[in-house]
Amino acid sequence: AQRVTQPEKLLSVFKGAPVELKCNYSYSGSPELFWYVQYSRQRLQLLLRHISRESIKGFTADLNKGETSFHLKKPFAQEEDSAMYYCALIVNYGQNFVFGPGTRLSVLP
Amino acid sequence: GAGVSQTPSNKVTEKGKYVELRCDPISGHTALYWYRQSLGQGPEFLIYFQGTGAADDSGLPNDRFFAVRPEGSVSTLKIQRTERGDSAVYLCASSLPGSAVMAGSEQFFGPGTRLTVL
Numbered sequence: 001a002q003r004v005t006q007p008e009k010l011l012s013v014f015k016g017a018p019v020e021l022k023c024n025y026s027y028s029g030s031p032e033l034f035w036y037v038q039y040s041r042q043r044l045q046l047l048l049r050h051i052s053r054e055s056i057k058g059f060t061a062d063l064n065k066g067e068t069s070f071h072l073k074k075p076f077a078q079e080e081d082s083a084m085y086y087c088a089l090i091v092n093y094g095q096n097f098v099f100g101p102g103t104r105l106s107v108l109p
Numbered sequence: 110g111a112g113v114s115q116t117p118s119n120k121v122t123e124k125g126k127y128v129e130l131r132c133d134p135i136s137g138h139t140a141l142y143w144y145r146q147s148l149g150q151g152p153e154f155l156i157y158f159q160g161t162g163a164a165d166d167s168g169l170p171n172d173r174f175f176a177v178r179p180e181g182s183v184s185t186l187k188i189q190r191t192e193r194g195d196s197a198v199y200l201c202a203s204s205l206p207g208s209a210v211m212a213g214s215e216q217f218f219g220p221g222t223r224l225t226v227l
Contacts, residue, residue, distance in 0.1 A: 006151075009149075043218045043219065043220055043221075044200070044218040045218065046215045086151050086152070095157045095159075095164050095165040096154050096157060096165050096168070097142070097152075097216070098154065099144075099151035099152045099154075100151050101149070101150055101151045102150075102151050
């Protein structure tokens with residue numbers, strides 16, 4: 001069965017430090033993965049998707065099929081990056097999304 | 110333009126009652142999703158509509174849950190004989206259909222309806 005895991009419920013880093021939010025998935029098909037973010041009192045919104053190979057707000061994520069991972073990275077964290085981050089996997093030709101449990105990132109001043 | 114809207118924002122009901130939750134998607138978005146998010150968890154897929162039809166309802170937990178989208182725009186999630194375990198935030202999202210077989214389009218989420226069953 002398809003599944004997304006995010007091992008850290010909470011991750012605290014200091015401003016300017018590198019940050020890595022871990023995401024692992026299990027899926028028998030060809031995976032398409034996303035990172036969604038929810039800032040305080042805002043809606044869930046797309047941060048980036050692996051198919052676009054883009055960097056958004058300094059964040060990048062590389063799909064590693066061998067390790068079945070899609071970790072989110074940023075070299076220098078900012079206080080405004082504090083939010084809930086959800087990794088998500090699309091299955092069944094876009095008809096069904098599987099979300100991980102989320103990681104709360106707290107960037108300390 | 111206007112984003113996805115959901116009403117009500119909060120709903121408190123008693124065990125055994127019937128509730129309806131409404132979602133207004135972005136105009137022109139043919140794909141619509143419902144999710145349920147319990148405290149400390151990520152969104153859990155419930156049902157996906159493409160136009161008027163439910164293309165995937167595999168996430169509905171049991172037959173107390175039902176959703177409709179009669180005109181391919183507004184959708185209503187209906188829950189019969191509510192139970193305390195149904196308490197959660199119910200999220201709706203809409204998107205354009207994927208442009209390729211494996212290319213899911215970006216989902217735009219609503220603010221959610223917080224359902225509390227006493």
